[in-house]
Amino acid sequence: MTNPTVAVADAASGPVPPTLSATELPPSVGAFHYTRYKVCTPPLEQGGIESGRHPVVIAGGGPVGMALALGLANHGVRCVILEADDTVCVGSRAACISRRSLEIMERLGVRPAFMAKGLPWTGGRSFYKTAEVFRFEMPHDAQQKLPPMINLEQYYAEHYLLEEIFRRNEATPGLIDIRWGTELTGLAQDDDEGVTMAVRNADGSYRLQGQWLAACDGGQSFVRKALGLALEGTGYEGRYVIIDIELHSDHPTERRAWFDPPWNPGSTVLMHRQPDDIWRIDYQLRVGQSTEEALQPAAVAEFVQRHLDAIGEGHLPWKTVDLGLPRGCDDARELPPRPRRVRGQCGACDADLRRARAQLGFRRCGQPGVEAGVGRARPVGCGAARFLLAGAHCGLPRQCRERDAQHRVHVAAVARF
Numbered sequence: 131m132t133n134p135t136v137a138v139a140d141a142a143s144g145p146v147p148p149t150l151s152a153t154e155l156p157p158s159v160g161a162f163h164y165t166r167y168k169v170c171t172p173p174l175e176q177g178g179i180e181s182g183r184h185p186v187v188i189a190g191g192g193p194v195g196m197a198l199a200l201g202l203a204n205h206g207v208r209c210v211i212l213e214a215d216d217t218v219c220v221g222s223r224a225a226c227i228s229r230r231s232l233e234i235m236e237r238l239g240v241r242p243a244f245m246a247k248g249l250p251w252t253g254g255r256s257f258y259k260t261a262e263v264f265r266f267e268m269p270h271d272a273q274q275k276l277p278p279m280i281n282l283e284q285y286y287a288e289h290y291l292l293e294e295i296f297r298r299n300e301a302t303p304g305l306i307d308i309r310w311g312t313e314l315t316g317l318a319q320d321d322d323e324g325v326t327m328a329v330r331n332a333d334g335s336y337r338l339q340g341q342w343l344a345a346c347d348g349g350q351s352f353v354r355k356a357l358g359l360a361l362e363g364t365g366y367e368g369r370y371v372i373i374d375i376e377l378h379s380d381h382p383t384e385r386r387a388w389f390d391p392p393w394n395p396g397s398t399v400l401m402h403r404q405p406d407d408i409w410r411i412d413y414q415l416r417v418g419q420s421t422e423e424a425l426q427p428a429a430v431a432e433f434v435q436r437h438l439d440a441i442g443e444g445h446l447p448w449k450t451v452d453l454g455l456p457r458g459c460d461d462a463r464e465l466p467p468r469p470r471r472v473r474g475q476c477g478a479c480d481a482d483l484r485r486a487r488a489q490l491g492f493r494r495c496g497q498p499g500v501e502a503g504v505g506r507a508r509p510v511g512c513g514a515a516r517f518l519l520a521g522a523h524c525g526l527p528r529q530c531r532e533r534d535a536q537h538r539v540h541v542a543a544v545a546r547f
């Protein structure tokens with residue numbers, strides 16, 4: 131790599147080890163069945179480098195990376211996605227998708243699939259102890275094409291984005307080149323021409339070059355670390371157990387939140403209905419409560435039953451389908467749920483979010499989840515596409531133009547985990 135402006139990072143420090151040894155499929159969840167995608171290495175020149183320079187390379191094939199790829203494809207811009215894993219996300223992650231994100235999904239061609247599977251909802255209720263103290267309805271009327279929110283598990287969202295990528299590739303072969311099981315392990319910004327990247331997969335290591343690198347590699351972003359960028363933003367800390375259960379309940383789709391309920395005193399519980407009769411429960415651990423003890427499967431089961439009893443659904447049979455597992459686990463079934471450290475879901479975050487949007491994905495900002503990431507991928511995709519198509523800075527907002535002269539790496543989106 132010549133004239134690097136950013137040092138090549140240490141491969142061993144990559145945040146998500148590739149699941150190279152995994153042969154079994156992750157267990158199905160409801161009607162969702164996983165597929166593992168093949169690792170492919172392109173033809174290499176001597177010295178282990180791929181010939182040519184890709185217009186855009188995207189690190190990370192999560193919802194944000196795939197949304198960015200489809201946004202670029204809308205402008206006819208080819209890209210390569212480097213994805214360390216070889217399947218869509220495993221386990222319970224983002225669950226709620228807003229109208230604004232659905233509008234973006236419409237432009238990307240996946241709105242019908244999201245709407246066909248997702249559960250629309252318009253409001254929610256909050257309880258203090260056992261009394262309902264607040265009820266909200268989001269603005270919605272018959273003139274609105276889209277609901278204010280839908281609930282859809284993230285693995286479905288990623289699967290639908292992927293299906294659209296396959297459709298685009300059928301129409302235009304090679305438009306979005308996804309390299310599964312391929313981890314970005316190093317990068318160097320070349321003075322004028324772009325970025326040189328080092329990657330590894332099950333076949334070995336190689337290098338490739340891009341005019342642009344977009345960092346969509348999640349909250350533990352390798353690119354961010356390699357560039358020495360801290361994740362900034364307003365945050366608060368809380369330890370949550372996340373559990374998905376299968377429960378055949380007739381309760382409508384709405385957001386329910388309990389504050390200081392008798393069955394979790396001093397803490398909160400959230401409950402959301404998702405497709406396939408899967409219900410997501412997030413419950414907060416109390417200050418001083420032992421994480422280790424709380425995470426024992428028996429303790430989790432006991433909590434869920436206590437919660438269902440308290441809300442009048444304890445007579446319904448239920449079973450655990452997901453315990454909020456981290457990615458890359460060898461045996462998902464035996465692992466306990468994990469507590470989350472939550473960043474930025476409080477009111478103060480809105481200001482950070484606006485700032486983040488204004489900065490169009492260049493800088494260091496905490497963001498609350500997939501919503502913000504997808505929202506941010508869109509302008510970055512449009513900007514990059516305009517830049518590439520026009521071959522000049524004219525299509526980019528001013529603050530992007532100033533930085534583009536020196537920087538070829540876009541930290542397109544980050545999430546909070």
Ligand SMILES: Cc1cc2nc3c(=O)[nH]c(=O)nc-3n(C[C@H](O)[C@H](O)[C@H](O)COP(=O)(O)OP(=O)(O)OC[C@H]3O[C@@H](n4cnc5c(N)ncnc54)[C@H](O)[C@@H]3O)c2cc1C
Pocket residue numbers: 144145146189190191192193194195212213214215219222223224225226284312313314315346347348349351352372454455470498499500501503543544545546547
């Ligand atoms: C347990 C849990 C619950 C959550 N619940 C919610 C929720 O309720 N609502 C909400 O909005 N959000 C939630 N989130 C957050 C949400 O999942 C993220 O905001 C969302 O996944 C961000 O999308 P992304 O594409 O930016 O990153 P990710 O989904 O993390 O995707 C990044 C991708 O990059 C890949 N990658 C990472 N490093 C490399 C590398 N070096 N080389 C190549 N590929 C790499 C990863 O394999 C991954 O596929 C939750 C997250 C977790 C873990």
